[in-house]
Amino acid sequence: MTLLDALTAKPWLPQPPHPGRDAPRAPAANVGLRMLLGVIAMLFALFAVALLVRARLPDWQALPCPGRRRCG
Amino acid sequence: MSDDDLHAGPHGFWTRYVWSQDHKVIAIQYGLTAIAIGLVALVLSNLMRLQLGFPGAFAFIDPASYYQYVTMHGMIMVVYLLTALFLGGFGNYLIPLMVGARDMVFPFLNMLSYWIYLLAVLVLVASFFVPGGPTGAGWTLYPPQAILPGTPGTEWGIVLMLVSLVIFIVAATMGGLNYVTTVLQARTHGMTLLRMPLTVWGIFVASILALFAFPALFVSGVMMLCDKLLGTSFFMPAIVSMGQPLAHAGGSPVLFQHLFWFFGHPEVYIVALPAFGIISDLISTHARKNIFGYRMMVWAIVAIGGLSFVVWAHHMYVSGMNPYFGYFFATTTLIIAVPTAIKVYNWTLTLWRGDIHLTVPMLFAIGFISTFVIGGLTGLFLGNVSVDIPLSDTYFVVAHFHMVMGVSPVLAVFGGLYHWYPKITGRLLDERLGKLHFWVTFLGTYAIYMPMHYLGFLGMPRRYYAYEGYEFIPASAQDLNAFITVAALVVGVVQLVFLFNLAWSLRHGRHAGANPWGATTLEWQTPDTPPRHGNWGAALPEVHRWAYDYSVPGAARDFIPQNVPQEAGVGAEGPAWEGHA
Numbered sequence: 001m002t003l004l005d006a007l008t009a010k011p012w013l014p015q016p017p018h019p020g021r022d023a024p025r026a027p028a029a030n031v032g033l034r035m036l037l038g039v040i041a042m043l044f045a046l047f048a049v050a051l052l053v054r055a056r057l058p059d060w061q062a063l064p065c066p067g068r069r070r071c072g
Numbered sequence: 073m074s075d076d077d078l079h080a081g082p083h084g085f086w087t088r089y090v091w092s093q094d095h096k097v098i099a100i101q102y103g104l105t106a107i108a109i110g111l112v113a114l115v116l117s118n119l120m121r122l123q124l125g126f127p128g129a130f131a132f133i134d135p136a137s138y139y140q141y142v143t144m145h146g147m148i149m150v151v152y153l154l155t156a157l158f159l160g161g162f163g164n165y166l167i168p169l170m171v172g173a174r175d176m177v178f179p180f181l182n183m184l185s186y187w188i189y190l191l192a193v194l195v196l197v198a199s200f201f202v203p204g205g206p207t208g209a210g211w212t213l214y215p216p217q218a219i220l221p222g223t224p225g226t227e228w229g230i231v232l233m234l235v236s237l238v239i240f241i242v243a244a245t246m247g248g249l250n251y252v253t254t255v256l257q258a259r260t261h262g263m264t265l266l267r268m269p270l271t272v273w274g275i276f277v278a279s280i281l282a283l284f285a286f287p288a289l290f291v292s293g294v295m296m297l298c299d300k301l302l303g304t305s306f307f308m309p310a311i312v313s314m315g316q317p318l319a320h321a322g323g324s325p326v327l328f329q330h331l332f333w334f335f336g337h338p339e340v341y342i343v344a345l346p347a348f349g350i351i352s353d354l355i356s357t358h359a360r361k362n363i364f365g366y367r368m369m370v371w372a373i374v375a376i377g378g379l380s381f382v383v384w385a386h387h388m389y390v391s392g393m394n395p396y397f398g399y400f401f402a403t404t405t406l407i408i409a410v411p412t413a414i415k416v417y418n419w420t421l422t423l424w425r426g427d428i429h430l431t432v433p434m435l436f437a438i439g440f441i442s443t444f445v446i447g448g449l450t451g452l453f454l455g456n457v458s459v460d461i462p463l464s465d466t467y468f469v470v471a472h473f474h475m476v477m478g479v480s481p482v483l484a485v486f487g488g489l490y491h492w493y494p495k496i497t498g499r500l501l502d503e504r505l506g507k508l509h510f511w512v513t514f515l516g517t518y519a520i521y522m523p524m525h526y527l528g529f530l531g532m533p534r535r536y537y538a539y540e541g542y543e544f545i546p547a548s549a550q551d552l553n554a555f556i557t558v559a560a561l562v563v564g565v566v567q568l569v570f571l572f573n574l575a576w577s578l579r580h581g582r583h584a585g586a587n588p589w590g591a592t593t594l595e596w597q598t599p600d601t602p603p604r605h606g607n608w609g610a611a612l613p614e615v616h617r618w619a620y621d622y623s624v625p626g627a628a629r630d631f632i633p634q635n636v637p638q639e640a641g642v643g644a645e646g647p648a649w650e651g652h653a
Binding site for chain 2: 006054
């Protein structure tokens with residue numbers, strides 16, 4: 001059952017009894033890890049956005065490169 | 073090994089009640105901690121009101137203390153009380169029971185989440201005892217003033233506040249991962265997504281919001297800590313403080329506001345969505361009627377959750393941002409009123425011709441609809457840029473957000489506690505005390521916030537310590553302020569009745585039995601009340617129907633629990649309204 005099917009079901013109608021087991025689910029740790037990666041991605045994205053916005057302001061000073069005069 | 077041994081919980085006191093991994097114990101730990109710190113916030117609000125109602129009468133409330141009370145009251149109520157109580161308290165207790173699971177999918181992480189939350193609370197409380205006291209920057213902690221001399225608590229208080237928030241976010245993330253994964257992966261056989269009670273839907277979507285909104289607060293907190301402690305200038309512009317130019321230059325305070333409100337507005341719905349779910353279940357159960365428009369209610373929760381990420385800058389109309397932003401955010405803000413209104417209509421239509429039982433939980437649920445409608449309508453005023461600008465920073469805004477995300481969620485919390493206390497303890501809360509608590513709280517909140525709307529229209533600014541010498545504020549406004557203070561004190565005192573009821577009923581309350589309200593959802597069908605470790609004894613329940621089979625024509629009783637097979641409920645032909653679907 002797709003997510004769309006799941007969200008368009010009419011649960012108030014009598015449903016046929018479920019034959020056998022439900023569809024197998026991914027291990028909980030797998031789903032939990034994906035959610036955590038999503039949160040971490042959000043964290044990095046927000047840090048990046050904040051840094052980029054700040055770096056566009058006129059007085060922005062990049063961090064000096066250690067041990068060299070010029071980067072890149 | 074017997075079934076009892078298989079699902080026996082830990083036997084020792086410490087592993088059973090302190091370092092517990094049982095979701096029910098963790099829920100109670102979360103609940104008690106949140107209520108304890110919430111009482112601090114309640115006292116702070118009454119201290120604030122004493123100053124506003126009777127200015128200068130209490131010598132210990134100086135301007136610095138006043139701003140500290142304002143700040144700590146706001147932050148505690150929004151984050152440490154309501155967020156923790158709805159997700160950590162109700163979420164922990166109800167999700168596994170309502171979806172038919174034995175526990176959360178990551179019990180150790182769940183335990184860790186509570187202890188880290190407790191650490192966050194302790195760090196916050198510690199700020200009351202450091203030199204300079206807690207921060208007085210307002211709950212929004214706007215830079216530059218949050219870390220500049222002149223604002224109370226700029227030495228230690230603001231640092232402890234930011235550290236505490238960062239710790240809280242770690243705890244909330246651990247909890248949120250658990251709640252979401254449990255709903256997705258641990259539902260029992262037959263519990264499809266659209267058979268879940270709306271309480272679970274509300275907490276589920278709110279947990280997703282928390283997972284993706286709190287990082288914005290984390291980022292802004294860490295960057296402000298860098299500005300404060302390392303001398304960076306992410307949010308600090310060039311500024312002269314106390315006659316001295318500071319080393320900061322070029323930072324953007326508006327950048328902080330964007331980050332803060334990217335968290336702050338979803339936060340409103342992190343608090344509101346679980347309340348919506350709880351109210352839906354209370355109304356359906358106590359009106360003995362299936363919830364009107366269940367599927368639309370689910371979609372509305374999902375839609376509100378999604379839209380809550382694109383309305384944040386309606387908190388910033390006067391910040392000097394690009395006016396086109398205001399146009400965009402006013403539009404999205406008004407769009408979010410549509411699914412919200414659908415929910416209000418559906419609650420009302422559920423009540424319509426229902427067999428309404430005016431129990432204490434039902435009184436709180438009806439009270440919620442009333443306060444939420446008032447707060448929501450004033451939100452429409454403030455969502456429009458041209459109306460918001462003159463009302464911005466007046467008491468109209470204070471009245472609005474207290475009605476919609478202060479009083480309303482608190483009423484939902486109370487309704488939920490009166491409703492589920494019998495399952496948690498096996499005993500009912502005293503009804504007479506409950507009704508006294510409800511009526512004084514409900515009428516008291518109107519006595520407090522209705523006059524505040526009027527004061528806002530007069531132009532009375534918020535966040536002021538005293539109001540002498542402002543000619544545009546008539547003297548009679550002070551009478552209203554005194555009246556509001558008396559009402560707030562009465563409402564504050566009556567919460568002691570609730571606390572007494574909680575404690576007294578634990579030993580002396582009427583025995584509730586397994587299902588005192590005749591409810592359909594799974595938590596009321598456990599073999600034991602209170603449920604034992606593992607919740608379900610030897611076998612997990614199997615779900616055969618949705619959560620709202622109330623007053624089904626032809627059924628023997630006016631409710632059919634979710635775990636009753638179709639043929640044992642109303643017969644194979646199904647309920648009478650089938651043809652109208």
